[in-house]
Amino acid sequence: MRPAPDPNRSSPVTTTQRRPIRRALLSVFDKTGIVDLARTLAEQGVEIVSTGSTGATVREAGIDVTDVAALTGFPEMLDGRVKTLHPRVHAGILADQRLETHREQLAEHGIEAFDLVVVNLYPFSETVAAGGSAQEIIEKIDIGGPSMVRGAAKNFASLAVVVDPEDYAAAGEAAAAGGYTLAERQELATIAFTRTAEYDAAISQWMLQQLAGEDADEVDELLEGADQDAPMTVLDLSDEDAAQLGFTTTLRYGENPHQRARLAVTDEDEPGLAGAEQLGGKPMSYNNYVDADAAVRAAYDHPRPAVAVVKHNNPCGIAVAGAGEDIAAAHRRAHATDPLSAYGGVIAANRPVTLAMAEQVKPVFTEVILAPDYEDAALELLRTKKNLRILRLRGEYSRTLEMREIWGGMLVQDADRLDAEGDDPSSWTLAAGQAADAQMLADLAFAWRSVRAVKSNAILLAADGAAVGIGMGQVNRLDSCRLAVSRANSLGAPAEGGTAPERARGAVAASDAFFPFADGAQILLDAGVRAIVQPGGSIRDDEVIEACRAAGATLYLTGTRHFAH
Template identity: 45%
Template sequence: MAVAAKAITPPDRVTIRRALLSVSDKTGLIDLAKALSERGVELLSTGGTAKAIREAGLAVKDVSDVTGFPEIMDGRVKTLHPNVHGGLLAIRDDADHRGAMDEHGIGAIDLAIINLYPFEEVRAAGGEYRLTVENIDIGGPAMVRASAKNHAYVSIVVDPSDYAPLLAQMAENDGATTYAFRQRLAGKAFARTAAYDAAISGWFAETLEVDAPDYRAFGGKLAAVMRYGENPHQSAGFYADGTGRPGVATATQLQGKTLSYNNINDTDAAFELVAEFEPETTAAVAIIKHANPCGVAEGETLVDAYRKALRCDPVSAFGGIVALNRALDAEVAEEIVKVFTEVIIAPDASEDAKAIIAAKKNLRLLLTGGLPDAAARGAMVKSVGGGLLVQDRDFGRIDDLDLKVVTKRAPSEQEMADLRFAFRVAKHVKSNAIVYVKDGATVGVGAGQMSRVDSARIAARKSADAAEAAGLSEPLSKGSVVASDAFFPFADGLLSAVEAGATAVIQPGGSMRDDEVIAAADENGIAMVMTGMRHFRH
């Protein structure tokens, strides 16, 4: 049963006479405290916050003096008291509430400056279990929610970026805040505690390996407001989830225009793909367009890998995203800037490479500080009408699979190396996916078709086009291997690959017609390997 609301009209302006400050992030704290003190606002505070304010030479009253009870249990219990929450929750224009305040000596608190223990930072840093639990804030969220609920009378600030707007409000309104301003602060406060609790519950689900918890929450902090979404009529924003996974959300953008919604989506796809390749073992480059690879390659050096990747589909690479699994160096930077490129993302970059990219002012350069772990689990979320689809990230890797040769002919050593490469790439191509590979580089990619045969034919056509652009007389796919992200339901898809010149194939297997497909491979002298794992990507 819903709680009844009293018919009281909130005041438009509430003068701030008493403020409670309790912050973990002390950015801007002293300047704010000074500004409030100069306006004659009484300051109440806790623990380290009170200490910092006092050391700045400002008058501040400890919350323990207000509650008549000391902070106990290592500070776990300090603000959970009627003298604090009564001051935050009291409806000032309600006679019963005023009577309770007078009877119990509870003073009104007009402003709460609260930010929370750094749970997200500890989680992202991989803190051990007890440390992570200890950084779950209890009193902070309780005060935030109390203040936000009573926004008719209380201004709640949870983000240092709002200190300046708060002081501007007070300057404009002779020390008061307006109801509209308090409403906006309250909305942000509830969103903050929601994101905080989402991070905590998500951490518990991951730590305890609960695949489908009864309740699931997701939250994040606004990293950027997009000019628009996928299309100009769609609004959009980019939120960082606080998990610390290296990528677009953690990257430093050194130059270039603000990233668009589509830029971020494509850049994420590119960086997750190159993360499949260990930088200690090989240099790898992926060129992405519309979230699909148009060229991927590995090599001794990044420039070697880039040239091989570009050869696969030089037309589609125009206006694409380039991702590297090693620090961007000057040699590969010189090659990349020869083609119009939207974004480069890499773990790091040399000073010479940065200087080369700087000459292209609209080219965005993102440095992440590391690569994401391709084998790590983590939630992926997709909205559908009325709900959310949640699944693990596709953490399957070919290195962990038991590969089975199912044809009379086994792949050669070079074919097997290319098959492994091709299957890594196919994992990141929209299904139905067909990927031709030769000598550690894609030579044809077919993506997102309703028919696997069409994907095979499109990839072969692109291979022929790339050969023509390179001045070669036969398709790049001739003598290649081919990967399929899922099983061949019929032999026709395999035969299309044979026509394109493929000599070996890797696929998950599992079709009711596997025997027919294997027989077709044997008839054409094709080696076939089955992985037992598919990689649908929608």
């Protein structure tokens, strides 16, 4: 006998399944673009619920809207401090619509669920920067907004949350397409939690400054926990003392909001990324710099015009321009590697950004863009994205040393470079299959230069001067091979018939270190990879060579490894 279904068990949801947008909650301080979004939603038959000033703005445009006050049965109170803090709002946001018990409770209390929440927060940091009084600043500490954002982000399985006006157009497109996919909702939730974390960190920093009388030393003590016996670090020093050590810039926070961070420029003549000129956007954060460094390294490894798109310190796209093509073509191919992960990424180009490339970048939410220069028209267009950090790099790219702190000490090593003998394709050893023709060899050389930017274990599939699938950061090479193939075959644009292309078939592959067994290479070969380049040096090289020979695939050994932890 089949057991009774558990009413609290979530039903399976695939990452590509779309959830229709039938009811939306709009509550924004910055009204930029909100009318256009509301009009698009209304045209799709979406019911719109909104707070007072947002609702008034939408209603003045001739669009039907339900006031939150009418929904809750309470007027806005306490000079607007209380508007949305009500079960009829938050139950509609937090109900897990996959659960029968949640749906039953909503019905019992006559509450309807939301499918889209669009919120942006009171301008706290802007009010501080404008020199507002303490009371003005306190009134710009948003309470209801972050509560709705966090609730909607937590419940991304059931609804989407949008916190940036730059994403309004995509929200309208999603409504017309049948809603957001689960993967898209999770991506938006990640952005939302990042936004509320930054917001709370800014408030915390301001409050600490008020407690300390804006004395930088006392603020550092408060952040440190006032442990007088703890060893001093550069973060415990005054701004003046830290500057003498080269740490001239205090970042908003470190890898996480509770961590402090500073930036030092160590070479005034060749400042590189640390001394890049910022031409637009919000201040750089610690994570921005880490991802930007990875993106620059990936793009500048190539002599041809190249673009790298990096997310969480790994390239999710990288490509070079073909003969007669410019940097825009390289960006188009790099973005196509993994359009989903490119959302919220960092873009680096090793040539000046053209207007054509800027036009491709503009619709995509991007944290940072870096290049040696920008066409005037390109810069003007990119500056319309107010949160996009735009950096202009100076100097020839070079790295000599890499340092890493460990408990009780410091590690230092020569920087990994692409100047070993094994990095020249003419020195490679043909171990299996026929010698590559010019196009195949060019793709293998591109893959080999690109794979070193990927965290190991690293596998990169490439075709026509662009990555098509990347497997990174796995604890064994077998999983990296599976991931590279899976991403190649699932993230490409669907063919005319609606099926995803098998981009692994016919591609070439690079592995940053040797295959310890033949099984990893076999995964690539079974997926249709026709050529592989790898360092070699395993005691089972013969097994890998035989697998390639049996599949009729070409295999080159470089004798050089580019393994990156």
